[in-house]
Amino acid sequence: MSDPRRALDDVIATSLAARERRVDPGAGSAVVAGVLAAARTRRRRRYALQSVAAVAAVGAVVGAGLLVGGGPPTQVPATPGPSTSPTTTVAPTPSPTPSADARAALVAAGAGLPAGTVPVTDDVWAQTGPGWVLAVVRPSLGLEVLRNSVVLASPQGRTYLVVELPLDVEVAVQHWEPGSDEALVTVVPGERAFVGERAWLDLRTGAVVADPAGLDTSSAEASTPTFLGIDHLGRELWVEHGVAGEFVTGVLVVLDEGATVYRLELGTAWGSALLDPNARMLLLAGDEDRSYRVVDLDAGDVETYAFGADQRCRVVGWTGAQRALATCVDDAELVGTDGYPMVWTRLADVVVGTPGATAVRELVPGDLLPEAWGGAWLAGHGTVAPASTVPAAGEDAHSSSPSTVAAFARDGAPTVLLGPVLGADTWAVTRAADGVAYAWEAGFSDAPWSVVAWDGGAPRTAMPGPAAVAGVRSGEPSWVVAGDQDGPR
Numbered sequence: 001m002s003d004p005r006r007a008l009d010d011v012i013a014t015s016l017a018a019r020e021r022r023v024d025p026g027a028g029s030a031v032v033a034g035v036l037a038a039a040r041t042r043r044r045r046r047y048a049l050q051s052v053a054a055v056a057a058v059g060a061v062v063g064a065g066l067l068v069g070g071g072p073p074t075q076v077p078a079t080p081g082p083s084t085s086p087t088t089t090v091a092p093t094p095s096p097t098p099s100a101d102a103r104a105a106l107v108a109a110g111a112g113l114p115a116g117t118v119p120v121t122d123d124v125w126a127q128t129g130p131g132w133v134l135a136v137v138r139p140s141l142g143l144e145v146l147r148n149s150v151v152l153a154s155p156q157g158r159t160y161l162v163v164e165l166p167l168d169v170e171v172a173v174q175h176w177e178p179g180s181d182e183a184l185v186t187v188v189p190g191e192r193a194f195v196g197e198r199a200w201l202d203l204r205t206g207a208v209v210a211d212p213a214g215l216d217t218s219s220a221e222a223s224t225p226t227f228l229g230i231d232h233l234g235r236e237l238w239v240e241h242g243v244a245g246e247f248v249t250g251v252l253v254v255l256d257e258g259a260t261v262y263r264l265e266l267g268t269a270w271g272s273a274l275l276d277p278n279a280r281m282l283l284l285a286g287d288e289d290r291s292y293r294v295v296d297l298d299a300g301d302v303e304t305y306a307f308g309a310d311q312r313c314r315v316v317g318w319t320g321a322q323r324a325l326a327t328c329v330d331d332a333e334l335v336g337t338d339g340y341p342m343v344w345t346r347l348a349d350v351v352v353g354t355p356g357a358t359a360v361r362e363l364v365p366g367d368l369l370p371e372a373w374g375g376a377w378l379a380g381h382g383t384v385a386p387a388s389t390v391p392a393a394g395e396d397a398h399s400s401s402p403s404t405v406a407a408f409a410r411d412g413a414p415t416v417l418l419g420p421v422l423g424a425d426t427w428a429v430t431r432a433a434d435g436v437a438y439a440w441e442a443g444f445s446d447a448p449w450s451v452v453a454w455d456g457g458a459p460r461t462a463m464p465g466p467a468a469v470a471g472v473r474s475g476e477p478s479w480v481v482a483g484d485q486d487g488p489r
Contacts, residue, residue: 107147113149114153114464114465115159117160120160121160130434132178133479135153135478136151137149137151137466138170138476149163153462157460157462163204164206171478172185173185176480176483178483181204182200183200183201183480185200186199186224186227188224196225197212198212199211214259214260214263216240223241224241227487228273228275229275229486230485231275231485233256235261235297236254237275237282238255239253239266252282272285277318277377279297280298283318285315291307292304293305305355306355307355308357311357312328313327314326316372316383317383319377319410322351323349326350328348329343329345330345346363349410361411366392369387369389370383370408371386374402378437380435384437384439386402388402405437405454418452430486431486436453437454438454440477440479451463
C-alpha cells in the first residue's frame, strides 16, 4: 500500500485553491496555479529546513517538561498506545494516591478515551478528510494526569487512538489540515504553566517539535500565544500577550512558513478576535465596548469604528461578508448599575468597516442571548453561537449558562441547533471547512464531554465522550476540525 500521508503544503494548496473558487467563482486556472506553485516553493524550503533540523536533533531527545524554543528543534518522544474499549462502572470518589498498578490497568482498559476507541490504522489515515475531528484528551485519576492521548474521530463518530504522549507535556492542538499527518500545536512545558511554545505534532509518531518561529514568549508576563487561524494566503495568525500596568496587551503576528511577515500592535483593548468568512479581515474588540476594530490582513493596518453615541456593544460573530451581529445596550439603561452586571437589551446589525450598530431585535426575558465573541460563521445560517436565556427582571444576569447552541440570522432571529443537555453546558463552537457547525458540550461537575455536529438535519455526535469510569475525571479536551480556518475557541 502506498503511503497515505500527504505533505501539509499540498493539502493547504488544495484547500486554498478551493477557497479561492468559493470566494471568486470566476477564478481561472492561472490563480490556482499560482497558489499551487507558491505552496510547492514553501514545501521545498520546508523540507530543506527539516533535513537540517533532523541532523541537529540527533541526540537532543530530552525528558518531557524540558521542551523549549530558541535553539535547534527539540523532540519529545511519544509512546504508541493501543487500547481496548473502556469499561463502565459507577463512580464516586477518586483516590488522591492511586497505585501504579491501578493506573496501568485503567490506561490499558481505555479509561478516559471516547467510548469505543480502537487503535488507528493506515486504512483509517487514508480516509481522513473534511469533517474529521482531532483531539488531545487528558483525563485525571485523583490529582494526577491518567493519560495524554491523541484521538481521531470520523464524521460518523467512530474514534481511533492515534498515539500516547508523555504525561507531563501538555499539548493544545491548534490547526489540522485534512489528510495531513502533522498538526500545529502549542506546548506548555511543566515549569512554565502559562507560557507555551508553537510546535508541530507528528500524528504518526507523537514526536513534538518546538518551532517558536517569530513568536516571543520570553517576557515574564507573557502567556501562551493565541492562535487565531489561517488567512486566505495560508498564513498563520497569532496574538502575543503582554502586560501594561493592569491591562493585557496584544500584538498580532502574521507568519508565513514560520517567517514573520509583519507585527501589528493591538494595544490593551484587543480582547477577542474573529476571522471573517473570506479570511481577509480580523474583527477585534474596541475600548470599553464603545467601538470595534478591523484589521486588513493584506495591508497590515487596523481601523477603529464607533458603535454610536450612548450605546455599548459586543460583537457575537460574522453573519456574512462585511456583516456582523452584536449585542447592545444604551447607557441610559445602565443608570444606577455602574455598568455591572451588563444586561444586553437588543441585537444589532453591524456593517463592518462603517460606524454604528443598527438595532434589529429587542430582547425580552426568555429570549436567547448569544455569547459575545462566541459566534462561528456558517454559510446560509448566519453566526452559530452558544446562547443563554435572557433573565427576568430582578434575576442575576449571570445565572443562566449557555446550554443552547443557535444560529442567529442577520435580523437576530435564532434557530436552535442543539438544545440543552441535562447537566451539560456548551462552551465552544467552531466551523469546519465543509460547512458543518460543531459544538463541545461539557458539564460543571466534570461530566463526560462530547463534540456534537449539525449540518441542517438532526444533530449527530462527531466525537463521543468517554465512558464513566470509577475515579476518572474526563477533563477538558483540546480539539479542532480538519480544515477549519479559525483557531480553537
